[in-house]
Amino acid sequence: MNLHRFANPARFLRIARVVAPVAGWIAFAALLAGAAFGLVLSPPDYQQSETVRIMYVHVPSAWLALQTYVAMAIAAAVALVWKHPLADLFVKAAAPVGAGFTLLCLVSGSFWGRPTWGAWWVWDARLTSMLVLFFLYVGYIALSGAFDDEERGRRAGTVLVLTGIVDVPIVKFSVEWWNTLHQPASVFRLGGPTIAAEMLWPLGLMVVGFTAFFVWIVCVRLETELLTRKLRARLENSPG
Amino acid sequence: MTERARDFFEMGGYALYVWPAWGLALVILGALALAAHRARQAARQALAESERA
């Protein structure tokens, strides 16, 4: 297996320059359509009435927060074992995006919990494990920037990301393993989704939008990082 | 303002919860996108300048 075939920065830049604009426009269109459906065209819920519209930002941000972390952990493992040069950069590029998704999930959930549950925050297993995920993202960003030697900072960050992966199944299954205030899963469950089709549509559009946004922004951030390194190498090699 | 528009902004009395949640989504995604775009622009420019020099 020769992973380094895909690690060639020039090859990556060529691919990214095609993928990024496509993903960017898909994200823009899907988020716009998702907002139209989610805020205007979809019906209110039989129990929660209009507060159900918070679901359309809360659920996609929660999923993407988890998926970003899984992707980062896989990249961290690849970086550690195969020393793949782009894997390290991917972890670094994705971390602030994942932190943003997690923050959005926590705060939108708070705005949803207040009118429905009657509390901004409770320390149940789901909410607490999601807060831990946020601290893992913030911890990685702080740790990877805390060393003068960039390489050592990234190495320490990689270990943190890999250790933190245990939180992901805890977030996912907390609503099944323990009783929580948070309700169980509605979409990925045995017996099919328990969301009416009119509400599943806007949710699907928002998930596509968030995912395409992630692809776009990671391409942009990776390109930035590669160009910066190229520039640095050039300045170091040139005399004066 | 028409009645329909008012209903839309009032969100059945939950405007204080629905709008901040969506607003924050716009702010977070917008800020991430803008920062990434600007950083790439700066990196491309710096590289182009170093090539000219």
Next chain:
Amino acid sequence: MTRKRRRLYTLLLAMTGLGVATALVLAAFQDELVFFYSPTDIAANKPAPGRAIRLGGMVEAGSVQKLPDGVTLFRVTDGVAGRPGRTVAVTYRGALPDLFREGQGVVAEGRLSGDGNFDARTILAKHDERYMPPEIARSMRQADGEQQHATGTLAK
């Protein structure tokens, strides 16, 4: 063994150890990780009166009584449709969350009094995983003959 392979095995070993350790810790703290106790848990464990606990279950249909002085009385049950469970009577003074409804989930924070009554300080509404427009809910209720509709697949 190449260095790559050695690094891979070390990583797999470390991750397995981490997973086992996490599972053990979570199993050990099982009791602290639950957010609330059901009426059956309370009947089995008999928490000391006056200790702050959370009681969770369904608001029993037909049990809510609103007294004129802002006090709400209701019963929390863990029985499901057709299978009666244990119930605990709750007294609460204050504003109720919007989703507090008969037949819906609820979590009450408070203390048991000596007579087995639960004095709630805070009421949290718990909602389930079903989302649907009001019209569908109405037609489902009609189809079920005004009974609690069964959990089922809506989409597809």
